[in-house]
Amino acid sequence: MGKLGMVKLMAVAPFLLLAPANAATAVPAAPSAPAMTAPTYLIGAGDELRVFVWKNPDLSVDVPVRPDGKISTPLVPDVQAQGKTPTELAKDLRAALSAYVQDPVVTVLVRSFAAPQSASSIRVIGAAVTPKSIAYHEGITALDVLIEVGGLNTFAAGNDAELIRTEQGKSRTYQLHLANLLKGGDMASNMKLMPGDVIRIPERWF
Numbered sequence: 001m002g003k004l005g006m007v008k009l010m011a012v013a014p015f016l017l018l019a020p021a022n023a024a025t026a027v028p029a030a031p032s033a034p035a036m037t038a039p040t041y042l043i044g045a046g047d048e049l050r051v052f053v054w055k056n057p058d059l060s061v062d063v064p065v066r067p068d069g070k071i072s073t074p075l076v077p078d079v080q081a082q083g084k085t086p087t088e089l090a091k092d093l094r095a096a097l098s099a100y101v102q103d104p105v106v107t108v109l110v111r112s113f114a115a116p117q118s119a120s121s122i123r124v125i126g127a128a129v130t131p132k133s134i135a136y137h138e139g140i141t142a143l144d145v146l147i148e149v150g151g152l153n154t155f156a157a158g159n160d161a162e163l164i165r166t167e168q169g170k171s172r173t174y175q176l177h178l179a180n181l182l183k184g185g186d187m188a189s190n191m192k193l194m195p196g197d198v199i200r201i202p203e204r205w206f
Helices: 003-027 086-097 142-148 178-184
Strands: 048-053 062-063 068-073 075-081 104-111 122-126 161-167 170-176 198-201
Touching: 048 068, 048 086, 075 178, 086 104, 086 178, 122 142, 142 178
Parallel strands: 122 198
Antiparallel strands: 048 062, 048 104, 068 075, 161 170, 161 198
């Protein structure tokens, strides 16, 4: 190789070394997936709760939620449970027990859910094969409920069904396309349900 060739090679070499580094910085970061929010369970009358107080077995008990919505535990005779999440109830119990126990660590678990007749049950009214109340359990969906009631009857206007839900003391209505769910397998219509939800299925006009 002549001197002129050597000079050209030395002039190009720095750019060859820098090229991979510049190319690496040009790759964009992958967007993160949006977080999914799980439905929140609210304790209802008739639920069976397990109250666990760490390092205090005498204060750890299994208790039912009374019809008035309250529970009684050792050292805390009456505390409102209905309408609260297990985390919220554990916080209230921790505050009450702090008068007797130093820095209590309290956990509340729902051992069993209320009977269908309770305030937390899901009610199906209107043009179902067997309209009735169904006990709520975590993760229950519109399809689960439809199977329980035997589906839509002959006169049902399934795509005009409504979900009536109480949120922050106010009643809200959501459209449910139950015919699309049952006949077409449209899982976008398979809405997750909450305690106390009411599904109203109207009859169609001929």
